[in-house]
Amino acid sequence: MTEQDGKKEKIIEVALKRFSHFGIEKTTMNDIADDLNISKASLYYYFPDKNSLFLEVAVSIMSEQLDKQQKSLENAESVPEGLMNMIDARLAFAEQFHMMKIQDLQIDYFYKDKRFLELRDKIREKENIIIENFLDIRIEKGELKEIDAEKTATILNDIFMGIGVNRLHFCTGPNSLELSKEVINSIRDSIKDVINLVYYGIKN
Amino acid sequence: MTEQDGKKEKIIEVALKRFSHFGIEKTTMNDIADDLNISKASLYYYFPDKNSLFLEVAVSIMSEQLDKQQKSLENAESVPEGLMNMIDARLAFAEQFHMMKIQDLQIDYFYKDKRFLELRDKIREKENIIIENFLDIRIEKGELKEIDAEKTATILNDIFMGIGVNRLHFCTGPNSLELSKEVINSIRDSIKDVINLVYYGIKN
DNA sequence: TTTTGACCATTCAATTAAAAAAGTCAGAAG
DNA sequence: CTTCTGACTTTTTTAATTGAATGGTCAAAA
Numbered sequence: 001m002t003e004q005d006g007k008k009e010k011i012i013e014v015a016l017k018r019f020s021h022f023g024i025e026k027t028t029m030n031d032i033a034d035d036l037n038i039s040k041a042s043l044y045y046y047f048p049d050k051n052s053l054f055l056e057v058a059v060s061i062m063s064e065q066l067d068k069q070q071k072s073l074e075n076a077e078s079v080p081e082g083l084m085n086m087i088d089a090r091l092a093f094a095e096q097f098h099m100m101k102i103q104d105l106q107i108d109y110f111y112k113d114k115r116f117l118e119l120r121d122k123i124r125e126k127e128n129i130i131i132e133n134f135l136d137i138r139i140e141k142g143e144l145k146e147i148d149a150e151k152t153a154t155i156l157n158d159i160f161m162g163i164g165v166n167r168l169h170f171c172t173g174p175n176s177l178e179l180s181k182e183v184i185n186s187i188r189d190s191i192k193d194v195i196n197l198v199y200y201g202i203k204n
Numbered sequence: 205m206t207e208q209d210g211k212k213e214k215i216i217e218v219a220l221k222r223f224s225h226f227g228i229e230k231t232t233m234n235d236i237a238d239d240l241n242i243s244k245a246s247l248y249y250y251f252p253d254k255n256s257l258f259l260e261v262a263v264s265i266m267s268e269q270l271d272k273q274q275k276s277l278e279n280a281e282s283v284p285e286g287l288m289n290m291i292d293a294r295l296a297f298a299e300q301f302h303m304m305k306i307q308d309l310q311i312d313y314f315y316k317d318k319r320f321l322e323l324r325d326k327i328r329e330k331e332n333i334i335i336e337n338f339l340d341i342r343i344e345k346g347e348l349k350e351i352d353a354e355k356t357a358t359i360l361n362d363i364f365m366g367i368g369v370n371r372l373h374f375c376t377g378p379n380s381l382e383l384s385k386e387v388i389n390s391i392r393d394s395i396k397d398v399i400n401l402v403y404y405g406i407k408n
Numbered sequence: 409t410t411t412t413g414a415c416c417a418t419t420c421a422a423t424t425a426a427a428a429a430a431g432t433c434a435g436a437a438g
Numbered sequence: 439c440t441t442c443t444g445a446c447t448t449t450t451t452t453a454a455t456t457g458a459a460t461g462g463t464c465a466a467a468a
Contacts, residue, residue, distance in 0.1 A: 244460095245462090
């Protein structure tokens, strides 16, 4: 059993390289098998189909990513600093894995397998909870008002996601491959402004 | 001259009906000409090409829409009320004209003609200015802090747009035709929360 | 000045065939 | 028994073809 798990790990590791560079549609099961010096049939011994493999790869990098985001929040001195750290973690992730389109919405491919959408939603929920816990702590500490942490976390995440996806489209067009530093920084700047706005409010 | 303008107006009026129902790609110049009981060649006497006609139609409804949004802000008692009124105006517009995809970003078609993108950007700028003026007035009146109205307006618009487009994708999938009341209301609720969040802030 | 039928050029949609990729399986290898 | 594979089938992409539909033009008529 642990032997099989080790093998699966290796496959996931190699597959990740392909997926993160070429995306799911442009990497074939043969590519991955060749990289591993095994036959394609062997690959299918460990994974029932391509989507399942991709899904495990995605789960793998996402759980790591969620850990990073959580830590980036925990290590912060203030709410704006924490949120910006989290955003920076996300942007770094986007830069590294944007070819996998996990966070994006525009990719029709994801609508072909319900599990992808479920994963996306699950990630979203976990992110919300991470932010919610962070806010709860900061409420207890007296940094924040006695707001509804769950609701606020959801809204903040909605805003962050919306800004990111939207800006991406505006700057790079619908099916662009590149994800330049410029675009990343533009998103970062916008979100920074948003965080400040939400933090201090505008009411006199 | 005024005779020609009257004719153009009529064409725009009839074309709008087609465009708003079927979208730009599914309405042909023959459809429009037939509706008007003129030949296609006549249509081309008034408009050099299809995109130009569409563009004028879009400009026509957008200028009216911008007026509505401005008024919805002016007639409000408070900032949150004003912004929500504006959002309601936008959602009503989206319901009526979503087939024309003017506000959306996901449509590849729009990237075929630079003028569409320019119009989109111009609309965006005008919206920003409308919001900016609204905020400026409310700052003067003492309802709001002495914030940077221009910057704040831009950010708010960014947020609104992002939430809308994003929620649309989440709820209806990439190429959906329908724009249900449910989705509209879900967007509305989210944005309402955002406005409250920004208005009051979360800092203690 | 405005309109139009006839026309051209380009795009779109349906068809098909070939190639590539996904996925299967009986049996070999350890 | 677990793992692996070559050979195989099925499904999906891709490319080429073609006819129809559509965007766009123009000389001539009203």
